[in-house]
Amino acid sequence: MRMFIFKKSYQVQHVNGLTNDFLFDMAKKLSDADAMMLVGGGQKGNEPLVMANGGTPYRAFLEGRVDGDKYVFILRLTNMESRLRAKELQLQTKCITYVFKL
Secondary structure (H helix, E strand, C coil): CCEEECCEEEECCCCCHHHHHHHHHHHHHHHHHCCEEEECECCCCCECEECCCCCCEEEEEEEEEEECCEEEEEEEEECEEECCCHHHHHHHCCCCCCEEEC
């Protein structure tokens, strides 16, 4: 079992009706499956994302939540993998917002 500690989160927003429909459908699929999607960089999509020139490489996960006709689509970034169990991790620190088991 792998657990990640997310360091940064970005909300993905639509810019027109077409991207709104696309992001809503993707968020609904992820929400219904109660899953997150791994996102990679590079030509094959198997490399980490780097958000700035010379910046830190991150593993990225997409999380989607849907409530009726409203949705939120969040890109979560991590460069840390925890080997502790989720309960132990939550007891040791209160600054962690989310711990997901993948």
